Amino acid sequence: MTWDANLLWQFDMLILLMMVICAVAALSLKGLVSSAVVTGAYSFFTCLMWTHMMAVDVAFTEAAVGAAVSTVIIVATAQYINPWSKD
Amino acid sequence: MKPFARIILFLCAVMMLTATVDLPDWADPGSPASTHLSPGFIEQGYHETATPNVVTAVLADYRSYDTLFESVVVFAASLVVMLVLRRTSTGTSRIKHFRPKREGRDTILRGAAQSIIPVMQIFALYVLFHGHYSPGGGFQGGVIFGASFILLSLCYSLKFAMQRFKEKMVLICCACGALLYAGIGAVCLAMGWNFLGYAGLAGLLGVTDVMARSHGILAVEAGVGITVMAVMVSLYYDLASGGDMEEGL
C-alpha cells in the first residue's frame, strides 16, 4: 500500500485531535455562551477536515451553516436561560 | 445512574472500535462504496446533464426527490419553531439573564456591516448561479444570503432588519421556494415525462435534452436557495426574540 502526497495524514491527525479537544471542551465548560463559541470552533475544524477529504461542497455548507448560523442561534437562545450550567 | 451509563457507553465504544477492523481501509479506491454507483455518476453525469460539478448534478437531478422533500422538511421545521414559541398564554416569566451591551453597536460596527452586506449578497447570488462549475449551489447560496440579514439584525436591531425583510415576506419566500421546486416537477409531468424529469423542459425552452437538464438543475437550485434563505432568517427572528418579535440579540 502507498499513499499519495496530497493526503497528509499527519495534518489529518492534528485536525482530528483538535476536534476531540473542542468536543470535550464544549461539553465540560461551565458557561453556556463559551460552550456555544467552542461549538463554533468545532464546526470550523470539521469544515477543515472535510476540505482535506476533498468534499468541498460539504465543507462550504458546514462553514456557512455550522460555524455561522448554528452558533448565532445557540447564543441567541443562551440570552433567555441561565448562562451558567451546574456541570 | 451515571456510572451505569458510563459502563454501557464504554462497552459500546470498545465493541464498535473492534468492529472497525472489518471496515475497508481508509481511502481505498476499491472499497464497496466507491465501486458500484458512483463511477456511473462520474462517467455519465457530464454527458447526461452538462454539469461539471458532479455533486450538484447528483443533488438536483439524480436524487432530486431527496432534495425536494429535504427542503419541505426545513420549511416544516421553521413552522414548528413558530408554533412552539408563539404561545398566547400570559404569565410566562421571561427573564433575560444575559444582555449584550447596547452601547457596543457603534458607528464603526454599523459602517462595516453596511459595506459588507451588499458584497455578501452578491457573493451569495454568485455561489447559487455558479454552482454548476464550482463548489456551491442552492444550500450554500441560500445560507449566505440569509446570514446577510442576520448580520444586519445583529449590527442594527431586530426591528430594523424586520422593516427591510418583513416577516410575512419571509413566510411567502419559504413557501415559494418549495413551490417553485415542485412546480418544475409538475411542468415536467405535464409535458409527458416523469416528475422532475427535466428533459421534458426541452420543448418549452427550445434546447436539447442535455441542456434542458442543466437549466432544470439551475431552476431547482434557485428554489432550494429561496427556501433555505427564508428559513434561516425565520429561525433567527423567532429564536432571538423568544417568539414575540420585539427585541433580538
Place this chain on the structure above:
Amino acid sequence: MDEFFFFIVAKYNYWASLILLFIGLYGMIAKNNLMKKIIGMVIFQTAILIFFVSIGVKWGASVPIIRFFPDKQPLLDATAYANPLPHVLILTAIVVGVAVLGVALAILQNIQRIHGTIEEDEILEDMRK
C-alpha cells in the same frame, strides 16, 4: 512494525469519528443541563457525517468537479475524483441538522418559560410538585 503502521493509517479516521460519536452520546446521556445535551447532539451528528464522508475518500483523487484538458475534452475517469454520493447525502443532512437544532432550541426556550430552569433534576422536581 511497518504493517502495524499501515494498519493505524488505514483505520485512524474511523477511530476518531467513533470517539467523537461517543463523546456526543456521553453528553446526551450523562449531562444534567439541557443545553449541554443539545450540544452533545450536534457533536454526535457531526461524528456520523464525518464517518460517512471518510468512506468516499480515494487515494490520489481530487474534488468531484470534472476537469478539462486544454483541448476542452473532459477527464471522465472515476479514479480521479472522490466519491460524490456521500457528499450529496451529507449536504442535505447538514441543513436538516440546523433545522433540528432550531426546533430543539425552541423547545428549550419553552421549557425555560414553563419551569424557570433548564437543569434536568430541577425540572423533575418542579414537575412532581
